[in-house]
Amino acid sequence: MKKNNSIKLLLIGIFALGIFYFDLPASIQAKINPFITVDETTETSSKNQIKLGLDLQGGSQLDYKIDLRLVPEEDHDNIIQGVLEVIERRVNSLGINEPNIYTSEVGGETHIIVELVESGQVSKADISQYLRSDKTVNELTEDERKTISLEKAKATVGKTIQLEFKEQKSPDELNQGNEAQAAEIRTGLQESLQKILDGQTFQTIAQEEQQANPGKAVYLKGDFVYKDEIGSTGIQDTIDELEIGSTYGEIIDTTLGISQDESGQMVVNEGIQIYRLLDKKEEVRHERAVSVSHILISYQGAERATASVTRTQEEAQTLANEVLQKIQNQESSFADLAEEFSDDESNSDLGGVLERPVTNDGSYTFDFESAAMSLSEVGDISDVVEIGFGYHIIKADKIETDVIENKYQIETLTFSTSPDPWKATSLTGKHFKNAQVLLDTTTYRPVVEIQFNSEGAALFEELTKNNVNKPIAIFVGGELISAPIVNQTISGGIATITGNFTQTEAQNLARDLNTGAIPAPIILTGEYTIGASIGQAALHQSVVAGAIGFALVIIFMLAYYRMAGFIAAISLSLYTGIFIFLIKSSLPTYLAIIIAVIILVMLLGRISKNDESGADSIISIIFSIVAFFLFTNLLTSNIVITLAGTAGIILSIGMAVDANILIFERFKEELRNGRKFEEAVNEGFNRAWNAIRDSNFSTLIVCGILYYFGTSIVRGFAFTLAAGILISMFTAITITRALMMGFVGKKIAENQRLFGVKIEKKPKKEINFLKHSRKYVAVSGALIIISIFAGIIFRFTPGIDFTGGSLMEVTIKQESATREDIYANLLKTQELINTNGIPQSTLEVEAETSNNNIDENETETTIATPNDDQIITDENIAVDFTNAQVVESGENGFIIKTGYIDEQTHAYVLQNLRDQYPELKETRFTSIGPTVGKSLLGKAVIAVIVALAMMAIYIRFAFRALPKTVSTWKFGGSAIIALFQNIIITLGVFIILGIFINIEINALFITAMLTVMAYSINDTIVIFDKIRENLLEKPSGNLEEIANKAINQTLARSLNTSISTLIVLIAILIFGSPSIFFFVLAMTIGIAVGTYSSLFIAPPVLVWWHKKSRR
Template sequence: MNRNKVWSIFVLIVAFAIFALLIDIPQLPGWVPGHQWFSKQKVHLGLDLQGGTQLTYRTDTSNIPYEQKVSAVEGARDIIERRINIFGVTESITQIAKLKDEWNLIVELPGIEDVHSAVNMIGETPILEFKEQAPSRELSESEKDAIAEYNQHAQERAQDILEKVSAVGADFSFLAKEYSEDPGSKSSGGDLGWFSRGTMIPEFEKVVFDDLKVGQITPELVKTNIGYHIIKKTDEKRNDQGEVTEVRASHILIVAKSEEAIKQNGKWQYTGLTGKQLQRALVTFDPQTGEPEVSLEFNKEGAKLFGEITGRNINKPVAIFLDNYPLSIPVVREKIITGRAIISGNFKLSEAKELARRLSAGALPVPIKLIGQQNVGPNLGKNSVKKSVVAGLLGFLLVAIFMIGFYKLRGVLAIVALSIYALIVLALYKLIPVTLTLAGVAGFIVSLGMAVDANILIFERIKDERRLGKPLSVAIDDGFRHAWTAIRDGNITTLIVCFILYQFGSGLVRGFGLTLGIGVIMSMLTAIVVTKTFLRITTKNG
């Protein structure tokens, strides 16, 4: 291989290693470019390393038709996960475990302190309700003044953010994640995806379709009835006539209050229509557009109630709540007496399936009973972390002694490659992210051994080639080529096992399979690319 190409690969390896190192360091100094982003990448620790509680629930699916049991249990799992998120527990894991004909839900709550409240919250039965808007009221002068004062502060905050966004080198996506108050787009950096005319609020739509060019950010705040927007137009699509038909944009929203909303008081009133009257929710497709939508079917009592509700709310919204959270707020166009309804709203297929599952979970009662609780103290978790770190460092040290003792310079190169491997794998654990458990740490340590094993196979093959009298550069190329099949086949069989462990295992078993699988993939790359590049650089000629 041309030595210039070898050096180019070497530079890329060093760049990747530095990038991984910056991710791995817990807190970078302020002078490092991008230090905020790097420092935000955290290690996600599981229950056994962080401490916390594991709760095991048994679901009662005896009254649910067989073909709907999986959907109902998955819906219950989704609701539990959302309840946990509202409770403020991070890095939680909720899994389904089937034992013969019984379905269990295993909930891991790392770092949780108020276990009693968590048990009460999770144990509630999912509640599905259909609500209509409550009558509006008049505002007092003090309420109007409070609204004006709140909106003034909101405008000032939005203006400050606009100045940050307009600064040279500002990262719009990063600032949107930090400041935006739009829950639907905040986590994706303010990205609203593709949309056509008639989809957005008129003021917003005019700016993105008529005023902005691709890549531009609004120089001034855009005021709508929702609040203050800072908008960036990221892309557009045109038809054959050159007209803009679709736009992709991102925004940062600072919410404002409106007198009309306060008059309504944001309240929804009980209608008597709940999940008890909903027979099923299915994903269907619009025959005209082919877009996915969610079809609702009520029983006789529900059909009567739904007809009355839609009859008195024509051109008004009727909200569908699950656990007091609005899943969908469609506007009624006509009275519906058939006992069936369609929820449409530019859904992706995955979103429609999720909505149908959640609605079905509310309609199909799945009682859950706490059958097990296991507590792990924070001190035990800290001790586990310390022991895991010591085990990892000790294993690395012993491997280094062995490799350098047997292979001298090549052993040193293998250890440097192994260090780069460890940096990259740990960075991937943060970026994916992987929730590390004791079993996951074990998987990482095992993968270290497998990474060394690949280097040993290569070095021994190089020795064999040298015994045949081949020049060193040729022996290196042939040694790698002949060792590759053994490395490939051994790692593929390990990856198959990792897939089985992750796909069909649960809890700690899945963690072991995931970390080992990531380690095996990266070990092949480092052995074939990193070690080979280092050997070529240190080999001057044949």
């Protein structure tokens, strides 16, 4: 026996070293292991690393709703998958690394979630367009890169998914039709311009044109730029003619860039545009500017030298020196010499005057710029300066300091007039029925068959008749999917697309076609963004909270259980190491299954040694199988750890102690009863197993319910908590047991005091808890009445998760800001909207960035629209802010709660607030439609009811082996009554706190309550398990005496478990992220009340109920 345990201890030691080595950072692994390099370690580590959620590392989440109302139910899955793949292609085209794209059910609707952690490819144009900054790419912060990537993703992903059939233009059509097309586009743009000049809003018209002409029309609203930074020379030449707020009255021709046509030739993309001057302001652009004239003496072979220049470089240098000598001798004026000798034909006849002053902005070559900027007085002449164009002589004509220039903000509507190789046909997605994959019986290759409706069949027949041996292009969502060659006229309304398809490619093409044909648009309904610095702060706070909580729990265990506490510390350390290993690893499936099977065998082997009935064994086996599948999942996939997930991990540290405490208390009890050390260990583990299994199984039930009914945040919490529970059980019944057995036969095992056992000379007097049960119930009753009256009088404040509505959180530096002033501003905004509508110029989302202050420069935003029949359009926007609430929140902070407002109204409200408070900063915006809110509330209520029912049923099953004189349902009923008391009192405490501070009952609060329910049931089951054990030993005993004895026997366990859990929770409260403060506070209050109810409410209720039924 001792030899076997020594082998176990050795294996545990090797296992621990391996786990802790794997958990180390790559750089430390390389230092420890001399056989691998840092590069090799880093490569392995990149595949096995902790994957953080957006709220811990920064990033953005876009939530798109798929409208499936008109899609047959049997096609839902295919359509959702097709939309998902279209979005994936679009996001990948942005160059964003490792986007996380998945589907989710939100409020009974199907959504696609796009999570962007890394930044994508960014260009200077992107910076100007989305960030409205003149920074270079290298000057961007990571948060600024992510902001640009987010805006590009929103512009790209949300394009309408539609099916189009186009035919190829002939060469004549490309040439002749282009002129007609360009003329048509110009006519249309002229009509739009006239509407604007007649008083319609520029942005409204521009956005309508962009939506009606995808790929051809683009609306942009820029930030302030200097004139020469405006991309269009036509705008540069005319912008000074405009007054602020006016639109230029003519169409401007412009160049949109250069691209490659189908023949490989580079072509210039032409376009036309109109623009409006939004604002302008003066700014100091250059500290010093020198207006100069120059004489260029070029030579054959120099850059940009014309064919007429035949002199050699030496001759050019000699001539330049001669010209300089003439200037210095005043033989002729500089202007005359420039006209006579300068090879710069663009200005030689103007006396060599350069139009643009020389500054330090890099517009001229470095040597030319340095020579010009060194001229200190007007009229100074430089020495001969050699650059790639030849030899320069420079004269200072004018020197200015603190040069002020105008900066302009404009909005533009631009149309491309470049020829399109494809032309639209009458056949569109509305004529399409479906597409399916078939097998060509001749080539045995998969083909895609398209079926049209009757009208589409006739159109397709005509289309194919006119395009035999020519391609017909099929576009989905504006992207070219396929351009098959038509072999013959096709009738019957069925077309076959042939090609070198694999089965997967054919299925994907059919799915893409079905996606484009069936009306399943996607709508951006939510946006959540958090800066990298905020995410890092939250991660740091979570790590600190976890470390402090872990250390305090270890100290507590050592102080109370001494050597057993030391063993618990080792077990908890291994628990932490295993947890990190599981969430960090991404192993091959076969290896993960092998490890999970080993764990399963160990658990089943341990369970087989317990004296359990057949039904109990089945529960234990189910428990082990759940652990097998969960461990396999954890080992094969990188689990994303969110902020709520870290709370689950940290909480599980406190709960992980529970199994050890149960075992240690049973072990101490056996030692007090006179058993030898080895017998006490074996008996203690065997007797503790039922309580460990049943209590933790009930918690797993709640985790399963949270995962099924919860949102992604709640699911992350539930998953990590469930994983923690299973890991803690594994370490407790295997590692802790082996470590305890290691003391067998050692002298230290003879000293029971080292294991926290006090040898009492007299039997310890039991406290008659049930004697005072009426007092306990009276206290609970008083607290329940207070809570109910608080709910009636003050009412709890439901979060917008449940009611629907909008919430804005802002900080205002001006000390004069008051709640009353903000409310007055809202009423003024209400009047403006209801009278005049929302000015369209406010609808552009602002991009605010900074590098320094987290509180002032990081914004967290969440948006969710209502159901479609409640979406407000520009024409009928109406708001009511009379019932809006404005409450103070922290230093210089305010929270504004209103009914549901859309993003347009939100932007206008924000603009009006900033007009009054220029330094106002919005730190959070959440908006949820009433339908979504009611759906979430319904799911929360169902989750609570299902959790209560499942717990009652499980307790009934777990306590079935009782004497017939005691009803097993009473155990479950008593536990549920205690739970109700727990929930009502905790809710009452929150309602009362809400009178003084801003607290809401939201989805996270419900999550906290469900967790508290699981914990309370866990605690109650341990006490009831002891009552069960005592009843089985003395079936005819008095239940009140048996229950009282059970409370005394489990008192230390209940208090110690609660203390260890509360230690961790208090550490999170003090040191953790403010984002989950109230979530953790709810659990702290609930667990404190739950411990009280488990000890002093559930047992008396059971006894009273039993007595009443016996009368």
